[in-house]
Amino acid sequence: MSSATLRRLERVLLMVPWLLEHPGATVSELAERFGGSPEEVLRDLDTLGYCGLPGYGGGDLVEVTVFGDRVTVRMADFFARPLALSVKEAVTLLLAARALAGVEALPEAGPLARAADKLERLLGADAAAGLTVELKAPGAEHLPAVREALDRGRVVHLAYRSESKAELTERDVEPWTITAHGGAWYLQGWCRLADGPRDFRLDRVRDLEVLAEPAPRAEHAPAPPVYRAKPGDPEVTLALAPQARWVAEWLVTDQVREHDTHLEVVFRAATLDWAARLVVSLAGQARVVGPEELAQRAAELARATRELHAP
Amino acid sequence: MDRLERLINLVIALRETRTPLATADIRERVAGYGQDDYEAFRRMFERDKADLRALGVPIETQALDPWGDRVGYRIDPERYDLPRIEFTANELAALSVAVEAAGLADRAGSGLRKLEVAAGQRLAGTPPPAVGVGLGAPHLEVLAEAQVARIPVRFAYRKPGEAAERRTVDPHALVHRRGRWYLVGDDHDRAARRAFRLDRIAGTVAFAGGPGAFEPADDAARVDAVVPETQPGEPQEAAVAAAPDVAWLVARAARGGGRARADGWTCYDVPVVDAERFVSWVLSFAPGVEVLTPAELRARVRTAAGALAGDGA
Numbered sequence: 001m002s003s004a005t006l007r008r009l010e011r012v013l014l015m016v017p018w019l020l021e022h023p024g025a026t027v028s029e030l031a032e033r034f035g036g037s038p039e040e041v042l043r044d045l046d047t048l049g050y051c052g053l054p055g056y057g058g059g060d061l062v063e064v065t066v067f068g069d070r071v072t073v074r075m076a077d078f079f080a081r082p083l084a085l086s087v088k089e090a091v092t093l094l095l096a097a098r099a100l101a102g103v104e105a106l107p108e109a110g111p112l113a114r115a116a117d118k119l120e121r122l123l124g125a126d127a128a129a130g131l132t133v134e135l136k137a138p139g140a141e142h143l144p145a146v147r148e149a150l151d152r153g154r155v156v157h158l159a160y161r162s163e164s165k166a167e168l169t170e171r172d173v174e175p176w177t178i179t180a181h182g183g184a185w186y187l188q189g190w191c192r193l194a195d196g197p198r199d200f201r202l203d204r205v206r207d208l209e210v211l212a213e214p215a216p217r218a219e220h221a222p223a224p225p226v227y228r229a230k231p232g233d234p235e236v237t238l239a240l241a242p243q244a245r246w247v248a249e250w251l252v253t254d255q256v257r258e259h260d261t262h263l264e265v266v267f268r269a270a271t272l273d274w275a276a277r278l279v280v281s282l283a284g285q286a287r288v289v290g291p292e293e294l295a296q297r298a299a300e301l302a303r304a305t306r307e308l309h310a311p
Numbered sequence: 312m313d314r315l316e317r318l319i320n321l322v323i324a325l326r327e328t329r330t331p332l333a334t335a336d337i338r339e340r341v342a343g344y345g346q347d348d349y350e351a352f353r354r355m356f357e358r359d360k361a362d363l364r365a366l367g368v369p370i371e372t373q374a375l376d377p378w379g380d381r382v383g384y385r386i387d388p389e390r391y392d393l394p395r396i397e398f399t400a401n402e403l404a405a406l407s408v409a410v411e412a413a414g415l416a417d418r419a420g421s422g423l424r425k426l427e428v429a430a431g432q433r434l435a436g437t438p439p440p441a442v443g444v445g446l447g448a449p450h451l452e453v454l455a456e457a458q459v460a461r462i463p464v465r466f467a468y469r470k471p472g473e474a475a476e477r478r479t480v481d482p483h484a485l486v487h488r489r490g491r492w493y494l495v496g497d498d499h500d501r502a503a504r505r506a507f508r509l510d511r512i513a514g515t516v517a518f519a520g521g522p523g524a525f526e527p528a529d530d531a532a533r534v535d536a537v538v539p540e541t542q543p544g545e546p547q548e549a550a551v552a553a554a555p556d557v558a559w560l561v562a563r564a565a566r567g568g569g570r571a572r573a574d575g576w577t578c579y580d581v582p583v584v585d586a587e588r589f590v591s592w593v594l595s596f597a598p599g600v601e602v603l604t605p606a607e608l609r610a611r612v613r614t615a616a617g618a619l620a621g622d623g624a
Contacts, residue, residue, distance in 0.1 A: 005314045006362055010421065012319065018428045034424070044315070051319040053327055054340040078326050081392035082425040086367035089422030091455040096413035097406055099446055099487070111405035118396050123459065130458050130484035130527070133446065138563060161560065168556060206559045258473070281595035283587075283615040295621070302619035304598035309613040 011036060012044050016079040023072040030071065045071060085122055091131065094119040099133040105143035137184050139202030145210055146187050146202070149175050155215045156187075159207040160200055164270035166277075168206065169193065176218035189218075227252055229268035236275045237266045237289035244285035247278075264289065276301055317343030321359055322368060326391060331373040331383025360384070398426050413446040448492040448509045450516045451485070457518060458482040461527065463499070465519040466512045475513045480505070481525040497525070504528075547583050549608050552576045554599040561600060564592070578603065590615055 015034050019025060031038045045064050052061035052075070063074040085093070097119060101112035120128040149156045156175055161168045171193035179186045184201050191198035235254070240247055240263045248256050248265045255266040269275035276297035279286050288295040324341045325332060338344045338352050346352040364370055369390040375381040398406070403426060410419040450466070457464045464482055467475040480496040483504075487493075492509040553561035553569075558577040562569055565579035572578055583589040590611050593600050597616070602609040 005318070006366055008315050009318050010366060012315070013322075014424055014428055021431055047313050047316050048319065050316055051323060051342075054320075054324050054342075056342055078323055078388075082428045083367055083391060084369070084393045085422050085425060087456045087459050088452045089367070089419065089425070091459060092415050092419040092452060093406060093410065093422050093426075095446055095451075095455070095487075096409040096415050096419060099413055100405075100409040108405035108408050111399070111401045112409055115398060115402040115406050118398060118402070121396055122394060128459070130482075131455065132484060133487040161556075166556075203563065204560070277595055277597060280597045280616070280619055281591045283591050283594055284618050298619060299621040301597040302594075302616045303622065305594060305616035306613055306620055308598050308601045309609055309616065311610075311613070 008040075008044055011041075012048060013079060013083050015041075015044075016048070016073055016076050017082050019071060019073040020076060020080055024070045027066070027069045027071060042066065045073075048073070048076075087123070090119055090123040091128075094123060094128060095131060095133055098131065102133065103140065103143065105140055106147065137180065137203070139185050139205060142187075142202045142205050142208045143178065143185065145208050146175060146178050149210045149215070150178065152210075153214050153217060155211045155213040156189075157207075157209040157211055158187075158200060158205055161204045161206065163201070163204065164274045166273060172211070173198070173200065174215035189215075227270065233268040233270060234272050234275070234291065234294075235266065236269050236272075236291070236294055237264065238279065239264050239287040239289055240282075241285040244282050247282070247286065262287075272297055280305070312343050314343075317341075318359055318363065322363065322386065325370060325384055326386040326388055328385050331371075331375060331385040333375055333381060333383045337384070393425055393429050395429075398430050398432075400430070400432050403427055403430060403432055415447055418447075418452060446487060446492075450509050450512050451492060453516045454482055454494055454509070455485055457516075458485055458494075460522040461525055462518050462522055463520040463524050464496075464516050466516045467514050468507055469511050469513050478507070479519050480507070483528040497528075547605070549581050549583050549589065549605060550578060550603040551581055551593070552578050552601045552603055553596070557596050557599040561596075576601075583608065586611065 011034050015030060018033070019030075027038045027041055031041045034041070036044075045066065048062050049064040050061070054060070059075075062076045065072045065074075094116060097112045097116040100106060101109050101116050103109055146156065148154075154175075156173050158171050158173055159168060160171060171191055173187065173192065174190040175187055176189045176197075177187075179188055179199075184203060187200045187202060187205070189198070189200075190196070191200075229252075238247070239259075242262070245263055248263055251265065251267045253265045253267045255264075257264040257266075269278075272291075272294050275294055279288055279294070279298040280301050288298060320342045321337070321344075324337070332340075334353070334356060337356060338346075338349075344352055344356065346355070360370055368386065370384055370386055371390075372382050372384060375383045403423070406423060406426070410416045410423060413419075454464065456462075461481075463479060465477065465479045468478045469475040479499040480494065481499070482494055482496040484495040485492065486495055486506075494507045494509060494512075495504065496507070497503070498505045548566070551561065552572060553576060555575050555577075558569065561577075561579050561581070565581050567580060569577040569579045581589075586608065589608065593602055593612050594615060602612050
């Protein structure tokens with residue numbers, strides 16, 4: 001299939017309704033708006049001038065006039081409207097609109113909700129009912145401030161509790177982007193305390209202040225905020241009961257072994273403390289296979305919690 | 312003749328005809344199809360028809376006689392024209408940010424441009440937004456199309472540690488939750504509703520039937536049963552005390568403000584939707600959060616922690 005021709009056709013079907021509404025548009029403007037070089041646009045307009053209703057006589061052909069660099073199209077009422085959205089196009093737009101309309105902290109949320117309503121009408125409301133995008137995640141209350149810092153290019157000051165070390169730190173961060181990943185919001189940027197790129201989960205940000213100091217813009221989009229094992233990070237093996245299988249999907253695992261009664265996962269943890277709290281929070285649905293030190297730490301945390309809850 | 316010219320002429324002819332055009336009419340009347348060899352014409356027309364349909368041009372096939380022996384083709388202008396539901400400049404700008412942020416700009420660009428043209432908007436290029444939600448996923452569009460048009464799909468599905476299996480599914484819903492895409496549908500071979508992670512579908516997704524092949528399922532609630540989520544139920548309330556270093560984290564989950572305690576801990580009222588998840592949440596702070604009331608939840612935490620303590624006490 002000659003996809004180049006189809007792309008040209010797509011462009012013509014889009015360009016003609018625009019030209020009918022905007023007679024006298026310039027060739028360079030058309031090229032910029034609809035893609036392609038001015039030469040390509042002229043070639044397509046030339047072709048269009050040979051098209052029309054069967055009969056192809058004087059009153060049947062599309063009238064294309066190029067005067068200087070200004071273009072006028074007439075006798076093309078059949079192309080007065082753009083082609084209707086394909087299901088794919090409508091669905092893709094609707095997904096994007098619904099996703100961000102749900103993030104109330106964003107200034108676009110209101111217009112997106114209205115746009116989503118219109119897209120549903122285009123698509124048929126029943127059909128659209130089966131598409132659900134849920135980006136609800138804790139920490140969203142910081143989104144407006146982060147967004148402001150990004151839009152104005154300002155450094156932010158964070159009071160942040162890292163999960164791996166379980167301690168609260170204060171740091172200045174040059175923000176690059178806000179990212180939703182794995183059911184959480186992240187601020188990604190250059191951390192001046194760590195002197196390196198870092199990802200901060202917004203639900204672990206206690207306080208966030210936008211400073212007056214300008215921040216340099218990101219040169220390129222950062223990689224997704226996933227944990228990347230560093231040399232020396234401890235390797236951990238857990239046996240997961242069926243109810244805790246989701247952990248295997250949520251972690252970045254090195255190995256997953258299926259057993260009759262459980263799933264064994266091998267992964268690397270940022271710290272053993274973090275892994276111990278994970279094991280405790282799974283409340284018996286995960287058993288430590290190794291290392292022994294992890295089993296001991298988890299047991300210590302459990303004993304302390306039991307004592308705290310003495311009758 | 313330029314193929315573009317032939318395609319444009321075909322669209323115009325099919326759109327402007329009152330009665331469906333038989334292939335013979337097309338060959339005779341539409342510029343570009345005047346081949347001597349009927350077979351060559353036929354192949355050319357079939358290819359053009361398929362390509363136009365793939366582009367979204369709604370070419371309909373209609374019977375020309377009561378027996379359906381002869382068919383003709385036409386384009387219904389009502390289905391061709393983008394409906395007059397106009398988008399405001401604000402909405403289009405927001406959509407443009409949204410598709411960028413969702414990582415769908417490549418796939419949504421053509422649709423967005425149609426809406427812009429229809430609205431007569433002259434949008435400046437939007438700078439890349441500083442928000443990313445990464446909704447793009449393999450197979451998403453083809454599954455969305457199948458779901459909307461109610462077309463059964465067939466694909467190979469691979470669970471971890473298992474060989475890929477062929478599945479045939481009526482796609483009822485696509486759900487993005489906790490950062491993942493799931494297809495929720497009725498599995499033909501298992502005769503049951505299942506959820507499939509899109510990133511576990513191997514190879515390609517094929518249509519296994521025509522549009523409208525199954526009835527829509529309006530029991531959206533069952534989606535929650537398949538894709539784990541908060542269980543619906545009567546939320547109750549628990550009073551907890553939080554250690555100073557985690558009090559602010561607990562405050563996030565709390566209803567209303569905290570009450571300071573003499574030992575430096577802070578007390579909060581926290582809604583409990585699902586007891587199991589609540590216990591897990593308390594344990595994740597171990598030992599920084601204490602459940603005060605109700606006694607039953609306090610006992611559950613004690614029992615769970617005791618089982619993990621491993622000293623038999």
